[in-house]
Amino acid sequence: MTRRTALGRGAGVAAIGAASVFATAVSAPEAAAASNSASSANASAGAAHRLPAKVAGIRVPDTDLAHKTAAFVRSASSATLYNHVMRTYLFSAAIFDRRGVRYDRELAFVAAALHDLGLIKEYQTPAERFEVDGADAAQRFLRAQRVPADRIDIVWDAIALHTTVGVATRKRPEIAMVSVGSGLDFTGNDLQQIPSDMLAEILRAYPREGFKREAVDNILGLCRTKPMSVVMHPFAEVGRRHIPDFKVPTVEDLLLAAPFEE
Numbered sequence: 001m002t003r004r005t006a007l008g009r010g011a012g013v014a015a016i017g018a019a020s021v022f023a024t025a026v027s028a029p030e031a032a033a034a035s036n037s038a039s040s041a042n043a044s045a046g047a048a049h050r051l052p053a054k055v056a057g058i059r060v061p062d063t064d065l066a067h068k069t070a071a072f073v074r075s076a077s078s079a080t081l082y083n084h085v086m087r088t089y090l091f092s093a094a095i096f097d098r099r100g101v102r103y104d105r106e107l108a109f110v111a112a113a114l115h116d117l118g119l120i121k122e123y124q125t126p127a128e129r130f131e132v133d134g135a136d137a138a139q140r141f142l143r144a145q146r147v148p149a150d151r152i153d154i155v156w157d158a159i160a161l162h163t164t165v166g167v168a169t170r171k172r173p174e175i176a177m178v179s180v181g182s183g184l185d186f187t188g189n190d191l192q193q194i195p196s197d198m199l200a201e202i203l204r205a206y207p208r209e210g211f212k213r214e215a216v217d218n219i220l221g222l223c224r225t226k227p228m229s230v231v232m233h234p235f236a237e238v239g240r241r242h243i244p245d246f247k248v249p250t251v252e253d254l255l256l257a258a259p260f261e262e
Helices: 003-008 028-048 064-076 079-099 105-114 130-144 149-160 173-187 196-205 211-225 235-242 251-256
Strands: none
Touching (some): 064 105, 079 105, 105 130, 105 173, 130 149, 211 235
16 A cells, blocks of 8 residues: 555544554444344343442442443453453542542443444444444444433543543543543553552452453454554554554655645
């Protein structure tokens, strides 16, 4: 792929901030149909899979939407990915609770639970970044649950921005929490803010179960199946390290290919 070709294919996507991310494709209508079908199936599953009232002293929302969301994600994802999104909520809640930050607990939980749907093949589109795929899939699921549009918008932003740390952490708490919690579980950032006994209890409730290996596999899967979605994204560096002749252009490539005479 030439630099000019990369530009011609719309490679100039916005760069993200710090990397705190995790790592067939279906069309948007197919994904929407799959999501609606899954949400219907999980409406009854929600009653079967009840969330704990508390983990490590952290309150888990006991609402119909929270239970249905957890059941939906549990059925759609691997056990390892499900445990990751649960830890995302718990780690972020632990930090924000200790800081005395006020937030909508149900909204924070739902956004955290749904934030990695874009890593699941059923919800991937051919070209969008995984964060946007996940935000769109969450939006469809929440619309099927008749969640008000303003609350869906917050969840969409939380998921779409969760890897853009410098932006997400300047937004409202429910948006910032997904970025903070997922980043902590991915890189260990702010781990010192979690007391050791609380950390141990969270990991007992939702063990890591090979999360690092699965995350790398997910990242490489995206690099191989839709490489242009990782242009100017930290995932591209993983592709360059592991995939021979990885063709995704760098930021410098994009700059030097700009069609201006100088």
